[in-house]
Amino acid sequence: MRNLLDFLRKYHYWFLFILLEVISALLLFRYNSYQNSAWLSSANVLVGKMNEIESSVTAFFSMTRANEELTLRNFYLERQVSQLRRLYTEATQDTTVMERQERQFLSQYRIIPAKVVSNTLNKQENLMTIDKGRADGVEVDMGVASGSGVVGVVYLVSDHYSVVIPVLNTAMSRISCAIRDRNYFGYLRWNGVDPAVAFVDDIPRHAHFKRGEWIVTSGYSSIFPPGVLVGQIEKVFNSNDGLSYKLQVRLSTDFGCLRDVCVISDKNVGERVRLMEAAQDSLKGLRK
Amino acid sequence: MSIQLFRQLGWFVLLVLVQVLVLNHIHLFGIAVPLLYIYFPITLQRNTPHWAALLWCFTLGLTIDVFSNTPGLAAGSLTLIGLLQPFWLELFVPRDSIENLEVSAVTIGWGKFIVYASALIVLFCLIFFALEAFNFFNWIRWLEYAGASATLTMVLIVAIESVRGR
Numbered sequence: 451m452r453n454l455l456d457f458l459r460k461y462h463y464w465f466l467f468i469l470l471e472v473i474s475a476l477l478l479f480r481y482n483s484y485q486n487s488a489w490l491s492s493a494n495v496l497v498g499k500m501n502e503i504e505s506s507v508t509a510f511f512s513m514t515r516a517n518e519e520l521t522l523r524n525f526y527l528e529r530q531v532s533q534l535r536r537l538y539t540e541a542t543q544d545t546t547v548m549e550r551q552e553r554q555f556l557s558q559y560r561i562i563p564a565k566v567v568s569n570t571l572n573k574q575e576n577l578m579t580i581d582k583g584r585a586d587g588v589e590v591d592m593g594v595a596s597g598s599g600v601v602g603v604v605y606l607v608s609d610h611y612s613v614v615i616p617v618l619n620t621a622m623s624r625i626s627c628a629i630r631d632r633n634y635f636g637y638l639r640w641n642g643v644d645p646a647v648a649f650v651d652d653i654p655r656h657a658h659f660k661r662g663e664w665i666v667t668s669g670y671s672s673i674f675p676p677g678v679l680v681g682q683i684e685k686v687f688n689s690n691d692g693l694s695y696k697l698q699v700r701l702s703t704d705f706g707c708l709r710d711v712c713v714i715s716d717k718n719v720g721e722r723v724r725l726m727e728a729a730q731d732s733l734k735g736l737r738k
Numbered sequence: 739m740s741i742q743l744f745r746q747l748g749w750f751v752l753l754v755l756v757q758v759l760v761l762n763h764i765h766l767f768g769i770a771v772p773l774l775y776i777y778f779p780i781t782l783q784r785n786t787p788h789w790a791a792l793l794w795c796f797t798l799g800l801t802i803d804v805f806s807n808t809p810g811l812a813a814g815s816l817t818l819i820g821l822l823q824p825f826w827l828e829l830f831v832p833r834d835s836i837e838n839l840e841v842s843a844v845t846i847g848w849g850k851f852i853v854y855a856s857a858l859i860v861l862f863c864l865i866f867f868a869l870e871a872f873n874f875f876n877w878i879r880w881l882e883y884a885g886a887s888a889t890l891t892m893v894l895i896v897a898i899e900s901v902r903g904r
Contacts, residue, residue, distance in 0.1 A: 482811070
């Protein structure tokens with residue numbers, strides 16, 4: 451305390467100086483209009499900058515929520531775009547049919563948003579776990595997609611978690627895809643080498659397409675609705691038996707940083723599956 | 739109330755009147771304004787208490803501002819000069835001189851006086867015109883103003899000193 455008082459006594463004129471300068475500055479900024487406006491505008495710039503920094507910090511903390519919403523929105527928008535594209539190319543033919551189809555199409559799918567809790571990239575048969583299970587409505591053989599493309603198929607379900615077989619699984623992943631707008635379809639397989647590249651087999655040799663065209667799900671399986679993005683055609687090879695093309699596809703989903711996904715449940719899938727099974731049973735019966 | 743205080747008050751009033759009535763209207767070549775009131779801090783006694791120097795300079799500046807309609811301009815600049823003047827003076831005064839040395843060309847020698855005074859005058863003019871413009875867009879013009887005013891003020895102060903010395 452004594453030292454503080456000594457310090458104050460020795461350097462008291464500095465405080466007086468600062469006081470007098472503050473008074474001069476007050477007078478200067480108050481009564482001279484140019485200085486006033488310059489001071490106010492630079493104070494505004496400073497305040498504006500600080501508000502900007504603060505809002506960017508708070509926005510950062512709300513980023514997870516924004517991410518989830520965007521994934522959902524992305525998925526819906528993609529569906530709509532693929533449907534609209536199809537409608538547009540058929541627009542000259544029959545408009546009433548299109549309207550009915552569109553309404554029916556969008557109502558039959560239910561989306562369950564989920565987060566990836568475990569993932570691998572480096573194995574030949576990778577598996578992924580998401581944090582939604584039977585209690586949230588997830589069932590085996592439902593499709594899983596992200597905002598940027600297809601992810602995989604649900605394989606096992608417990609009450610609160612599910613295991614998904616992603617595209618990056620050499621043994622078990624077979625997703626039926628087609629070239630967008632051309633409808634030539636094949637099966638998507640992964641060869642275990644590059645997590646960003648997969649192959650579509652069985653594209654017929656009479657098909658016309660170009661490199662860079664998009665591959666989407668065909669909708670022929672009961673798992674994915676048609677039009678979910680898979681990737682872009684990178685290269686074309688001949689298949690092993692020479693009878694068809696094999697397309698090298700760059701996957702649009704980045705499996706390395708997957709966090710928000712959607713599980714797609716098709717309300718009509720039960721009916722389709724039962725119908726298909728009934729047809730196969732009856733054919734087996736006929737053959738016997 | 740010492741005689742010294744009255745003398746300082748007298749100089750105070752005189753400088754204010756001369757500046758406000760006469761010198762504020764002089765704009766030599768359109769750029770030079772003699773700021774003679776800087777003479778007051780220059781001739782503050784050695785060992786004036788710092789707080790006294792600050793207060794004298796502040797009130798002088800404020801009075802000039804009130805008459806020139808530029809509140810805060812001279813007050814701010816002159817307060818800074820009032821802060822620096824005691825330290826600056828110590829550099830020019832021989833150690834063994836008397837305590838309350840009166841500062842003038844006669845007592846400390848013309849050479850030292852000119853260096854001492856011109857440094858304070860130039861600094862004051864720079865700060866004064868910087869505050870007045872409040873930006874550095876035309877920094878060349880700022881330097882012109884400061885340089886010309888400082889020169890003119892220096893000439894006037896040298897004239898006064900030579901008259902006082904006789």
